[in-house]
Amino acid sequence: MSDMLSIENLHARVADREILKGLTLRVPAGEVHAIMGPNGSGKSTLAQVLAGREDYEVTAGRVVYRGQDLLAMAPEERARAGVFLAFQYPIEIPGVNNAYLLKAALNAQREARGEPPVDAFEFMKLIKNKMEIVNISKDFLTRNVNQGFSGGEKKRNEILQMLLLEPRLAVLDETDSGLDVDALKIVAHGVNSLRSPERSMLLVTHYERLLELIVPDRVHVLAGGRIVKSGGKDLARELDERGYDWVQAGGQA
Amino acid sequence: MIAPIPLTARVAVPGPDTTRAARLHALAELGAAGWPTRRREQWRYTDLEPLAADNFDLVPGAIDSETIAAAQALLADASLGGASQQLVLLDGERVPSLGASALAGIEVTGLEARWGEFVTSFAKPIGAAEYPLAALNTAFARHGLWIRIPAGTVVPAPIHLVLIGSARERIAAQPRIVIEAGPGAQATFVQHFIDCSPESRGWCNSVTQLKQAAASRLGFYRLQRHARSVAHTSLLSAELAESADLTAGYFDLGGRLVRNDVAIALRGRLARTELFGLLLAGEGQHVDDHTVINHAAGETVSNENFRAIIGERGRGVFNGKVVVEPGCQRIDARQRNDNLLLGEHAEIDTKPELEIHANDVKCSHGSTVGELDAEQLFYLRARGLPPVDARRLLTTAFATTIVEQIADADIRSEMLAHVTTRLGPLTEQ
Numbered sequence: 001m002s003d004m005l006s007i008e009n010l011h012a013r014v015a016d017r018e019i020l021k022g023l024t025l026r027v028p029a030g031e032v033h034a035i036m037g038p039n040g041s042g043k044s045t046l047a048q049v050l051a052g053r054e055d056y057e058v059t060a061g062r063v064v065y066r067g068q069d070l071l072a073m074a075p076e077e078r079a080r081a082g083v084f085l086a087f088q089y090p091i092e093i094p095g096v097n098n099a100y101l102l103k104a105a106l107n108a109q110r111e112a113r114g115e116p117p118v119d120a121f122e123f124m125k126l127i128k129n130k131m132e133i134v135n136i137s138k139d140f141l142t143r144n145v146n147q148g149f150s151g152g153e154k155k156r157n158e159i160l161q162m163l164l165l166e167p168r169l170a171v172l173d174e175t176d177s178g179l180d181v182d183a184l185k186i187v188a189h190g191v192n193s194l195r196s197p198e199r200s201m202l203l204v205t206h207y208e209r210l211l212e213l214i215v216p217d218r219v220h221v222l223a224g225g226r227i228v229k230s231g232g233k234d235l236a237r238e239l240d241e242r243g244y245d246w247v248q249a250g251g252q253a
Numbered sequence: 254m255i256a257p258i259p260l261t262a263r264v265a266v267p268g269p270d271t272t273r274a275a276r277l278h279a280l281a282e283l284g285a286a287g288w289p290t291r292r293r294e295q296w297r298y299t300d301l302e303p304l305a306a307d308n309f310d311l312v313p314g315a316i317d318s319e320t321i322a323a324a325q326a327l328l329a330d331a332s333l334g335g336a337s338q339q340l341v342l343l344d345g346e347r348v349p350s351l352g353a354s355a356l357a358g359i360e361v362t363g364l365e366a367r368w369g370e371f372v373t374s375f376a377k378p379i380g381a382a383e384y385p386l387a388a389l390n391t392a393f394a395r396h397g398l399w400i401r402i403p404a405g406t407v408v409p410a411p412i413h414l415v416l417i418g419s420a421r422e423r424i425a426a427q428p429r430i431v432i433e434a435g436p437g438a439q440a441t442f443v444q445h446f447i448d449c450s451p452e453s454r455g456w457c458n459s460v461t462q463l464k465q466a467a468a469s470r471l472g473f474y475r476l477q478r479h480a481r482s483v484a485h486t487s488l489l490s491a492e493l494a495e496s497a498d499l500t501a502g503y504f505d506l507g508g509r510l511v512r513n514d515v516a517i518a519l520r521g522r523l524a525r526t527e528l529f530g531l532l533l534a535g536e537g538q539h540v541d542d543h544t545v546i547n548h549a550a551g552e553t554v555s556n557e558n559f560r561a562i563i564g565e566r567g568r569g570v571f572n573g574k575v576v577v578e579p580g581c582q583r584i585d586a587r588q589r590n591d592n593l594l595l596g597e598h599a600e601i602d603t604k605p606e607l608e609i610h611a612n613d614v615k616c617s618h619g620s621t622v623g624e625l626d627a628e629q630l631f632y633l634r635a636r637g638l639p640p641v642d643a644r645r646l647l648t649t650a651f652a653t654t655i656v657e658q659i660a661d662a663d664i665r666s667e668m669l670a671h672v673t674t675r676l677g678p679l680t681e682q
Contacts (some may be wrong), residue, residue, distance in 0.1 A: 051635050079637035091632040095650025101636065102648070108637030161636065
């Protein structure tokens with residue numbers, strides 16, 4: 001199976017601190033991979049680097065997405081090419097309503113694919129059943145982006161954006177953090193509804209509980225800026241039971 | 254015609270002989286006060302000396318038919334309200350063929366018809382030391398507009414005051430508008446400043462005075478979209494009696510050198526005002542808003558919110574003063590001023606001033622100056638929006654907060670359209 005994403009020997013730093021220290025990872029098309037690891041191991045840095053955040057400087061390595069050099073692309077080019085980052089801390093944007101952002105984001109992608117923009121009527125048709133999937137009420141569309149949203153609403157909003165944009169590669173950065181069980185189920189349902197042979201997902205998470213709802217094809221442990229262990233879905237449960245110390249010790253040995 | 258003022262009686266003043274003494278008196282006061290220079294605190298950031306040196310024509314000749322036709326063409330713009338709701342001044346003067354001659358339910362006359370009353374009640378109370386350009390206006394304003402809304406009258410549709418500048422050489426228009434709202438009267442005004450030609454190079458020195466009787470309610474929205482070489486100076490002065498309510502919105506989109514003074518006096522118990530403004534200035538533009546809200550009675554409320562968006566090499570000034578006079582208790586006064594700089598050489602000077610002479614007062618103010626938020630920009634780009642679109646969206650959002658304070662939905666959407674149009678080039682500079 002061809003690779004959706006291939007990361008080789010990636011080094012990245014923020015300010016003077018090196019965070020990713022030779023990370024290598026392949027995600028074939030159609031697979032869901034989980035990245036787990038202790039705090040400060042570089043999980044969020046990886047997610048941000050993939051989305052194109054300029055605060056992080058890539059000092060070595062390469063990232064190939066569907067045959068393209070991802071690191072050479074601007075953040076908006078990555079988004080238009082089908083890369084989606086669900087933010088760990090979704091940003092509030094006073095004065096911009098959700099409907100506007102969703103439509104602008106969708107039309108930016110359609111433009112990149114050479115498709116005509118959707119009008120207000122088509123947009124409403126598209127968004128309506130996706131809102132049902134993540135259990136979001138209609139007034140949400142006229143509210144400002146993430147402003148005054150609860151933690152759970154912000155995360156569901158990220159998933160709604162993902163459902164609408166139908167990315168090829170979705171990176172979910174701790175989408176499960178701060179969610180209660182019900183919200184977690186809603187988010188998992190949204191993510192699972194998008195699984196397909198043409199789509200890959202990278203779930204960055206602390207907790208095994210998400211991976212009971214979204215069962216990954218592979219689980220990787222990120223520690224000290226590198227992947228130190230990879231395994232099947234059972235690795236997540238093992239990590240939950242035994243912690244990270246044994247992996248880190250084993251990985252570095 | 255203005256030699257760097259002090260003006261003297263040698264200057265020919267216009268109008269009927271009956272108006273002459275008061276005009277010369279205003280000029281003498283201006284002479285005594287002196288032309289505003291940057292050495293005076295209130296004019297520290299705005300240099301009007303070039304205006305005095307530009308040899309403007311304060312007593313222009315008759316308006317020709319070509320100029321009137323050009324103005325007529327402008328009035329077709331739907332956002333100006335349509336002929337039945339328009340009162341028009343061209344270079345500060347009424348022209349019979351432009352706009353409505355009368356409006357149902359309200360009285361429309363001019364200053365020269367009741368000059369004595371105008372001088373006593375409206376010209377004299379404005380001090381030349383504080384507002385020197387208002388004295389200049391008194392000396393050279395002609396008929397202007399005097400609008401009276403009788404007691405208890407509720408004017409259903411907004412009245413559009415359209416002030417058009419012609420492309421005549423060196424024109425220095427002096428429009429004067431007086432609005433009196435009787436007890437319990439209600440009306441909404443939109444004041445537009447526009448020009449016949451993008452090449453207009455004149456100066457518009459406008460004075461608008463609102464006098465609100467008890468429990469009257471006025472909405473007053475001013476949209477300044479002058480041509481880019483026009484100078485604009487303005488004063489809005491408002492006097493509110495008991496329980497009167499004024500919502501005033503200031504939108505500055507055009508002009509090269511702009512100075513706005515707003516002076517609102519809450520003279521009666523329970524009077525309240527909401528004052529907000531949006532100042533947009535790009536390269537070659539200098540826009541200065543100076544506001545004073547005077548709480549001169551107890552239990553009065555003011556809520557002020559101004560924002561500026563300054564493009565590359567644009568310049569803005571905000572000075573907001575709130576005064577609570579001695580013995581005026583249970584006052585609620587809030588002021589906010591937030592400014593967005595879009596370029597390395599964009600500049601804003603902001604200064605809140607509070608003068609509180611009472612102790613039972615709720616008073617707050619806050620001021621920020623910043624650039625677009627990097628986190629928000631990245632979020633939008635990560636959703637596929639190109640940087641230029643992301644910047645425009647965030648800038649529009651910053652402006653929208655002010656536009657949304659307009660109560661009337663039609664005026665709000667017209668205003669948003671004008672603001673958005675102007676923000677396009679401002680964000681791309």
